[in-house]
Amino acid sequence: MEIKILDNEFLAYFKTLKNPPKKIYYKGNLGLLKRKKVAIIGSRKMNLYTKKCVEELSSILKDKVSIVSGGALGVDISASKAALPNTIAIFANGLNQIYPKTNQKIIEEIYKNALALSEYEADHIPKKYDFLLRNRLIIALSDCIIIAQADLNSGSMQSAKLALELKKPLYVLPQRLNESQGTNELIKNNKAKLITNFKEFALQFGIEEKETHDEFLKFCKKGVSVEEALAIYGDKVYEYELEGKIDITGVFIKVII
Numbered sequence: 064m065e066i067k068i069l070d071n072e073f074l075a076y077f078k079t080l081k082n083p084p085k086k087i088y089y090k091g092n093l094g095l096l097k098r099k100k101v102a103i104i105g106s107r108k109m110n111l112y113t114k115k116c117v118e119e120l121s122s123i124l125k126d127k128v129s130i131v132s133g134g135a136l137g138v139d140i141s142a143s144k145a146a147l148p149n150t151i152a153i154f155a156n157g158l159n160q161i162y163p164k165t166n167q168k169i170i171e172e173i174y175k176n177a178l179a180l181s182e183y184e185a186d187h188i189p190k191k192y193d194f195l196l197r198n199r200l201i202i203a204l205s206d207c208i209i210i211a212q213a214d215l216n217s218g219s220m221q222s223a224k225l226a227l228e229l230k231k232p233l234y235v236l237p238q239r240l241n242e243s244q245g246t247n248e249l250i251k252n253n254k255a256k257l258i259t260n261f262k263e264f265a266l267q268f269g270i271e272e273k274e275t276h277d278e279f280l281k282f283c284k285k286g287v288s289v290e291e292a293l294a295i296y297g298d299k300v301y302e303y304e305l306e307g308k309i310d311i312t313g314v315f316i317k318v319i320i
Contacts, residue, residue, distance in 0.1 A: 084182040091178035102131040105138030105211035121145035148176040155197040157187035207232040213245030
């Protein structure tokens with residue numbers, strides 16, 4: 064896909080920065096810039112709990128907003144993948160490059176069906192400091208920022224600092240002690256709001272839970288155990304799990320759709 068340059072209408076999103084980009088290159092669907100934009104960013108070494116939370120939250124939000132992230136390992140690519148095609152990825156490399164290579168399949172899909180942005184020339188190979196510079200674009204572009212998981216001395220915490228400077232709403236996910244000390248510190252200091260219910264959070268963007276007419280799914284949404292569901296619906300429990308409609312976590316059932 065051809066690399067193009069954003070016009071001044073879209074460059075205006077970045078004018079709040081002290082060092083705004085002079086050019087932004089792009090591939091993909093510019094219509095995604097006209098929607099509300101929510102950044103989901105965080106650790107490259109996320110835990111499994113964070114991964115599941117990010118995927119669920121992105122899936123809920125993507126119907127009404129564009130999910131913005133950085134295409135990196137961990138939280139970034141999980142958020143983008145779950146939000147496809149309604150995702151905007153901002154890269155520290157030129158858009159003729161794929162970085163990191165381990166995300167190649169998803170990044171190619173972003174280039175083709177979503178939106179990729181970069182302030183660098185097409186063949187630019189990223190240096191370490193380019194990623195911090197990239198992060199400032201994510202914050203400037205987004206209407207609110209969610210940091211899913213972060214260590215104290217991380218790029219995500221630098222992004223949190225910039226979000227607060229730009230007066231962008233900042234949110235974090237609940238985490239266990241010592242697993243995300245950065246986000247826990249933000250909560251402790253009243254610098255970020257805690258998302259405890261994804262569907263309630265989504266309501267601010269006009270996203271309402273879809274009513275289901277499936278009696279089994281309605282039953283499961285009450286918060287039931289596997290044993291209770293098996294007693295009434297039998298093998299349907301495992302059929303729905305195989306179809307990806309429910310998730311069995313321990314002894315309880317969680318509705319996916």
